[in-house]
Structures are given as C-alpha cells and as structure tokens.
Amino acid sequence: MTETEFLAERFEAHRTHLRAVAYRMLGSLSEAEDAVQEAWFKLERSDTSGVRNLGGWLTTVVGRVCLDMLRSRTSRREDPLEARMPDPIISAADGADPEQEALLADSVGLALLVVLETLGPAERLAFVLHDLFGVPFDEIAPIVGRNPAAVRQLASRARRRVQGAAPVPDADLARQRRVVEAFLAAARDGDFDALVAVLDPDVVARADTGPLRPATVARGAEAVARQALTFARTAPLARHALVNGAAGIVSAKGGRLVSVMAFAIRDGRIAEIDILADPERLDRLDLSDLD
Incomplete structure (x- = not known):
C-alpha cells in the first residue's frame, strides 16, 4: 500500500462524520460533498505526521472550509431567507439506510436546519462544532479568528436563537x-x-x-x-x-x-x-x- 493509499484509507474512515459536519454547516448536500473533498485536498498537501487526532484535525479543516463558503454567500448578498429550505434527506417510510442514519445522527431535523440558516457564519460554526459535535472552544477559536471566550458567546447567542425558534418535535x-x-x-x-x-x-x-x-x-x-x-x-x-x-x-x-x-x-x-x-x-x- 502506497502512502497516498494509506492516507486515503484513513480519510475514508472519517468521511461520513465530515459530511455530517458539513451538511449541518451548509444545509446543502452537494456543497457538503465539495467541502469534504476540499478537506481531502488539504490533507494531501499537509504534513500530518505530528497530528495525534486526525478526525479532530479534519473536523476543524472542514469547519474552516464551510465558514469560507458561508462568508462567500454573504459577500454575494445571498442573505439567509426565512423560507429557504435546506436540502432534505429523503428515505422510505419504513426507515433510512445506514449511511443516511449516520448523516442524520443527533436528530438534525429540517426545523433545526432552517433556524441555522438564519445565523451568521461564525455563530453557525460555533454552535455546530461545539453543541452538535463537542469540539472545544479553544479549537474553534483559531478558525474564526477570535478568543475562546468570544467563541463561547457566539455559541451561546446561537443556542438561544435555536432554542427559541426550533420546536422540540415529538419523538414517536x-x-x-x-x-x-x-x-x-x-x-x-x-x-x-x-x-x-x-x-x-x-x-x-x-x-x-x-x-x-x-x-x-x-x-x-x-x-x-x-x-x-x-x-x-x-x-x-x-x-x-x-x-x-x-x-x-x-x-x-x-x-x-x-x-x-x-x-x-x-x-x-x-x-x-x-x-x-x-x-x-x-x-x-x-x-x-x-x-
């Protein structure tokens, strides 16, 4: 096995998780795939010999890529619309397949994604990475160019928006x-x-x-x-x-x-x-x- 093949194998082990992060960040399945692919390109070009937690490293890379994509939307004046519906994940009434189940972990319903569309890019990143995926604030801070305390405030503000606007659905x-x-x-x-x-x-x-x-x-x-x-x-x-x-x-x-x-x-x-x-x-x- 070549070094590139070994690296690709390690990357594939994290692909589903990375797609889940990107989907929550972007609300678009195709853009999520683009963000994951960009993470692979960055991995190929980087020296990761000193990286102990490749999954964590890749998560922050995908987060940074998604943040850039969200900021690009804003710069093109693609302001979030209340009625904009994120890409839905559709499956048969009797259940989703295992890949879809993994992508939908943490109960990422459309109501939550609609609210996330209304957040600013940095707020959305802080909330998604910390509240949904447990990334520490000190690891998110370099991505948004702020200190951990400021990132904590971003996540707190986003959390209040989400709790106030996204109904808790019946689980049955x-x-x-x-x-x-x-x-x-x-x-x-x-x-x-x-x-x-x-x-x-x-x-x-x-x-x-x-x-x-x-x-x-x-x-x-x-x-x-x-x-x-x-x-x-x-x-x-x-x-x-x-x-x-x-x-x-x-x-x-x-x-x-x-x-x-x-x-x-x-x-x-x-x-x-x-x-x-x-x-x-x-x-x-x-x-x-x-x-």
Whole structure:
C-alpha cells in the first residue's frame, strides 16, 4: 500500500462524520460533498505526521472550509431567507439506510436546519462544532479568528436563537405518521375544520419555490389551513416518506418530484411545515431509497 493509499484509507474512515459536519454547516448536500473533498485536498498537501487526532484535525479543516463558503454567500448578498429550505434527506417510510442514519445522527431535523440558516457564519460554526459535535472552544477559536471566550458567546447567542425558534418535535414516529395522515386526509377532502384541528395555533408553513418565484411564509392555523386546501389538487400524488428522519410527504408526477413536505410535530399537532418546490433542486435529490 502506497502512502497516498494509506492516507486515503484513513480519510475514508472519517468521511461520513465530515459530511455530517458539513451538511449541518451548509444545509446543502452537494456543497457538503465539495467541502469534504476540499478537506481531502488539504490533507494531501499537509504534513500530518505530528497530528495525534486526525478526525479532530479534519473536523476543524472542514469547519474552516464551510465558514469560507458561508462568508462567500454573504459577500454575494445571498442573505439567509426565512423560507429557504435546506436540502432534505429523503428515505422510505419504513426507515433510512445506514449511511443516511449516520448523516442524520443527533436528530438534525429540517426545523433545526432552517433556524441555522438564519445565523451568521461564525455563530453557525460555533454552535455546530461545539453543541452538535463537542469540539472545544479553544479549537474553534483559531478558525474564526477570535478568543475562546468570544467563541463561547457566539455559541451561546446561537443556542438561544435555536432554542427559541426550533420546536422540540415529538419523538414517536408512529404518532408523527398518524398526524401527517390526518393532515393529508383533511387536505384531500377539502375539510378546513379538520385541517385547523391538526395544526398548532401558532403553526408556521414555509414554501421554497426557487429563485424565479417569491418564497412564502404562512402563520397561524387558519392561514396555513387555507394554504393547505390548495394542496388538495396534488394530494393524490402524495406518498409517505421520511424527511430528515421524521414523517413527511413527497409528491411526484410523471416520474418527476413535484414537492417535498417536512413536518415538525409537537404535542400531537403540526407546529411547522417546510415545503421544497424548487424544480431545479428537486431534480438533484437522491430518491433511490424510495424505489
């Protein structure tokens, strides 16, 4: 085995973890792959003979790459939008495959990722690396060019935002499915009252339709129920799936995906709905696990 092959083997042992870090940082599966690949290039060009913890070293490298990518978005005035939906991870209703399970560890639901989209790049890095992956503040500090105390403040500020905005969902998947089925049945029947009954009074529904059409946000059970009635036309196309490990719906027509709906269910009612209906992004999604 050559030195490059040995290095590649060690890198592959950490790839799934690195993808998980990058996905939480960027909310994009393709960009996460790019960040992991860039980490490999940096590893090839670096002398790591003195590195005792290669996984930790690679994690900070991926963090730095992702931070640069987030800052580049900001410089191009791609400001985070409340209705922007991160790339969903879709799997069959009866469970995700082992690779998806690893990528979705720590319950990274769409509701959490939507909130992370609203954080500044440094806040997002501090929260993701420390709170989700346990990286010490003194190892994050050099990445953002601040001292550990300042990084601690960044993570604390991000944590408050997340706790205040991302609902803690019901963990019982069977219960989630019953609620989603009730929503789908009410939409199919055009039953406004049944829709309101299954929605939390403060429910929020976001629809990301792509750059050519304005994204929408609806708030409150009655407003979201009225919006859901328009879903009745495409409800017959819907099928149950897991979206980031939670009960969701995918709709397809003529072999092409029309929409993905992710639900955050709290206390037996739908607290958040995130809808991806951007044709270009939908075409890039991997649906092989649904076949």
